Amino acid sequence: MADLEWTGTIESASLRRALRGALRRQAPELRLIAEDFLAEESPLDLLAVGTDGELVSVRISLNSDPASAALLFTRGLADLRWLRLRHQDLLKLAPGLGLEVGAEPRSIILCPEFGQELRRAAENLPDPAVRLLTFRSLRQQGQLMLLLEPQKPALTGARATEETPATAPLDSAPVVVQPISAPALQSASHPSSSTFRTGLRSEDLRLEPLPRESHRKA
Amino acid sequence: MPRDLADVLHYFLPELEESTPSPENASELPAPSANPSGPPTDFQRRRGSHSSALPILGLPIGTQDVVRAALAWNLAIETARLGAATVLVAPESDRGSPLWPEPGIGPLGCELVFCPAKDITSLYEAAAEIALRRAGSAKRGGVVFLRIPPEWIGRDAAPQSLVRWFLFLSAARHEDLRDTLAFARKMVSQHPDAEIGLSVHGVSSIAEARKAYESLAKSMRHELSQDLVSYGLLVDDLHVYRAIAAQRPIGLAHPQSPAARALGDVARLIYEDARSRVLG
Numbered sequence: 290m291a292d293l294e295w296t297g298t299i300e301s302a303s304l305r306r307a308l309r310g311a312l313r314r315q316a317p318e319l320r321l322i323a324e325d326f327l328a329e330e331s332p333l334d335l336l337a338v339g340t341d342g343e344l345v346s347v348r349i350s351l352n353s354d355p356a357s358a359a360l361l362f363t364r365g366l367a368d369l370r371w372l373r374l375r376h377q378d379l380l381k382l383a384p385g386l387g388l389e390v391g392a393e394p395r396s397i398i399l400c401p402e403f404g405q406e407l408r409r410a411a412e413n414l415p416d417p418a419v420r421l422l423t424f425r426s427l428r429q430q431g432q433l434m435l436l437l438e439p440q441k442p443a444l445t446g447a448r449a450t451e452e453t454p455a456t457a458p459l460d461s462a463p464v465v466v467q468p469i470s471a472p473a474l475q476s477a478s479h480p481s482s483s484t485f486r487t488g489l490r491s492e493d494l495r496l497e498p499l500p501r502e503s504h505r506k507a
Numbered sequence: 508m509p510r511d512l513a514d515v516l517h518y519f520l521p522e523l524e525e526s527t528p529s530p531e532n533a534s535e536l537p538a539p540s541a542n543p544s545g546p547p548t549d550f551q552r553r554r555g556s557h558s559s560a561l562p563i564l565g566l567p568i569g570t571q572d573v574v575r576a577a578l579a580w581n582l583a584i585e586t587a588r589l590g591a592a593t594v595l596v597a598p599e600s601d602r603g604s605p606l607w608p609e610p611g612i613g614p615l616g617c618e619l620v621f622c623p624a625k626d627i628t629s630l631y632e633a634a635a636e637i638a639l640r641r642a643g644s645a646k647r648g649g650v651v652f653l654r655i656p657p658e659w660i661g662r663d664a665a666p667q668s669l670v671r672w673f674l675f676l677s678a679a680r681h682e683d684l685r686d687t688l689a690f691a692r693k694m695v696s697q698h699p700d701a702e703i704g705l706s707v708h709g710v711s712s713i714a715e716a717r718k719a720y721e722s723l724a725k726s727m728r729h730e731l732s733q734d735l736v737s738y739g740l741l742v743d744d745l746h747v748y749r750a751i752a753a754q755r756p757i758g759l760a761h762p763q764s765p766a767a768r769a770l771g772d773v774a775r776l777i778y779e780d781a782r783s784r785v786l787g
Contacts, residue, residue, distance in 0.1 A: 306700060310734055320782075385648050385782055432732035485717045487739040488772045494712065494742060494765045 293428045311435040329371045342389025344372040346396045353402040365396035560638035561649045562781045565673040567657040575676045576606035577751040583652045584756045585774035587615040592649030596634045599623045608754040627659040631669040650781045661693040678709040679719035708741035716740035739773045742766045
């Protein structure tokens with residue numbers, strides 16, 4: 290279990306690694322395809338492909354001061370255009386990425402905290418173009434772990450309420466973050482972050498009778 | 508500084524090439540990647556030369572572990588069946604051992620390459636070079652499967668950035684899982700940024716594999732703060748042992764067998780994850 294808030298400096302590589310782990314747990318449908326990927330002027334922390342074949346930029350900042358959050362928000366908006374312009378090219382050049390024609394790009398922006406003005410600004414964007422996620426940096430067995438927190442109503446299309454706790458723990462409320470799907474909700478509610486995967490069914494493992502050598506003619 | 512597609516085009520150039528590796532050049536180690544259009548951009552410099560290489564999947568397999576070697580070889584073939592370019596790289600000391608068939612291009616274009624590596628650094632470097640070279644002809648992506656002698660892990664410092672994706676093959680028995688956890692400790696110690704996966708083999712039901720996976724995942728999470736990625740299950744039925752003896756791919760010899768179905772499923776998971784690494 291995570292035990293302490295992380296104190297001290299965090300290197301960007303460690304932060305991205307922790308972010309990958311957090312998204313793997315809570316948004317397994319996002320297929321991460323690149324890290325530290327240069328966009329218009331600054332690198333995306335992560336670039337992913339979503340379930341609808343859309344490009345998704347993921348940016349994270351450890352600073353929650355208004356200027357840093359606003360800069361990140363601006364970059365997230367700029368990513369939408371940058372990715373939209375490249376979508377067709379990537380479709381042709383990298384057909385294996387799983388991109389879909391016409392899928393609109395999205396941005397996910399993570400900050401320890403967002404101010405009210407910025408959250409209000411995000412409400413004006415068409416859903417789900419930009420998602421704001423808050424997170425906490427925790428120490429778990431000496432390793433950095435990110436805990437993504439529930440989305441605030443202001444970000445899910447509903448009006449924000451002051452009663453909404455700004456830093457509610459992840460397991461205290463249903464996670465309603467938008468690119469996170471039903472399986473992610475399930476995994477987020479379990480203590481184990483890893484999920485067994487198989488496409489097999491029980492009947493696939495049913496042994497068939499082997500051809501009997503003695504019945505073959507020489 | 509504004510960028511345009513030209514700055515990232517080098518990522519996708521392999522996708523435009525139609526050529527496939529020929530047996531003549533199959534064992535050649537590649538030259539460093541070049542930018543034919545001129546000096547590298549800032550973007551290319553920052554990304555480094557390994558960004559367009561095929562992903563490398565490290566498989567710790569003992570020198571006499573014929574069963575796991577056979578599973579690895581068959582996984583490489585099944586991944587090739589899905590359209591991936593696959594290369595299985597093993598140390599030169601494996602040549603002539605019962606672990607592998609003859610080197611070269613085998614079923615479905617899956618290639619077996621021995622490299623003259625004597626330690627973990629040279630093994631990783633050789634695999635990285637092959638991964639870089641093969642990316643040029645891998646129209647639909649691919650995977651380099653790398654046989655890692657387990658005793659090499661922890662013996663010397665290993666380059667961190669070359670191989671970060673590993674697959675453990677473990678039976679479901681308690682003692683096997685315990686051994687796998689012990690090896691995971693060494694692996695995480697040497698590769699703090701490793702992404703480690705597990706295929707449970709030798710099981711007769713999905714529930715048995717799930718239980719084994721969850722047990723090990725929980726231990727790794729608790730003790731090592733390390734996520735364990737599931738790569739399904741593999742079946743050790745009679746077809747596997749027959750295929751090992753005959754050095755024939757299970758998926759071709761017995762395509763309807765449970766072992767072949769399971770191999771195909773694990774190969775799919777590997778290929779999907781490999782594709783998610785296409786940009787580095």
